Amino acid sequence: MPVRETDLPNVGRKFELDLADGGQLSVVIGHDGTRTLYRLPERGGDAERVAELTGEEARQFGAILGGAYFQPAESETADVPVGDGRIEWFDVPADSPLAGSSVADSALRTETGATLLAIQRGSDTIANPDPGEVIEPGDVLVTLGTQEEQRGLGALVNKDSDV
């Protein structure tokens, strides 16, 4: 994710960041400390001013963007270390080979070595699920295992059903 830094003589410095959606975000930091935020909707377009922040406001807002105020839990990436192992969350897609099979049939433990701690289904959490519990598409599997075991589990959950 390259950030381009350009010197704007007599004005300040410009920082540009390419966004995943094809747009571009620019910040111009003036000599007086003002941070002006611009957005370029597409390549070759004109920049639109989004906001003008004082130095203090920019630091506050930067901390929020950086996640210092609020840590969002994204199920794919969130993981909590527990000794050697770690707890991870896996979304079960509709075409997952695990969808529709029971916990016992899925043979998660024997296949990957990771332990299934709980299944999150909507707002319900099924802690320590029975072997007969059927995994449904859209479930979130909460599992404990080493990084390697978790990687194997991720591959199993997301494996194409025809393989």
Next chain:
Amino acid sequence: MLLGPHAPALWGFRPTVVADPETVSLVADLGVVLLLFFVGLELSLDALVEKGDRVLAGGAIDVGVSLPLGFAVGVLLGFDWVASLVLAGVLFNSSTVIVAKLLLELDWIANPESEAILAVVVVEDVATAGYLAVLSAVLLGATDLGALATDVAVVVALVAAGTVVALRGTNLVERLLDVESGELFVLLALGVAATVAGLGEHSGVSAAVAAFLVGTAVGRTSLTDRVEGLLAPSRDLFAALFFLSVGLATDPALVTREAWAVAVAVAVTIPGQYVSGYYAGRQFDLEPSRAFRVGSALAPRGEFALVIAALAASVGTTPVLTERVPAFTVGYVLATSVLGTFAMRYSDQLWALLPVADPQ
């Protein structure tokens, strides 16, 4: 203009607030020093190395077209060659202060053309510093070409020596200026700039050029951001006072008398600026409509035009230099800064009207 000694008498009443422009002119001298100090400060040698060829090519096109064009306008208006040289300086330099403000105001600043515009303005300002050195030598009594060549050679040698100090003395400058308190820092930086400028003036180099060199030296230290943040308000204040002092010293009647000359100069230089700005912009790989914007943005003239006119007025010996040129400059700056604002605002519409423009 309306408050100075030349204020128009309305029903027998002159709203003269400041009778003696001399008091303001001292502040104005400091303003000039600060302006040049900032030019030096903003001249980032690292950035020049990084994309130097584009900056130099773009700047050379702009200066190479505008400066001779300004001289030609002077000749066209029937001025002698010294006055034409003064006029060339007045007509070629786009106002850094006005351009930077307009770029921010119109939200162009994050667009690619702004990099080109600001780079060209910096080259213009550096060229102005050199031009001022030559001009002061010419105005301060160089009568024949031999004496002029000697004077210019002395100035060039002193500037070269100063540049070496500026480049090599980075550590010294940094240690000298590295103090905690903000107020002390401002005073120290201003003091150093003013002292060196005074020394420069005394030894024959113009104060402005000396201030420019101090700026370059400071610009190479790690203190640049601090200097910019703390000193920019002082510069703007002094620049405003300078504008004010020029206004005070100007007789509105003289300005109106120069109206036709101003009209001729605008009619020649603004289209010229569009052409040179466009080709300068193309050096930065800008698409045509953006290169056209470079030409629009470079239209306003300002502080340096007035600096040059003030220099001509203070040391000039002919009535052309002391009266006509300053009055002309005030009119020209007023006209171009207003026109330039409109040129920028309606740049895209204007571009669409041009037959060369691609309708896409």
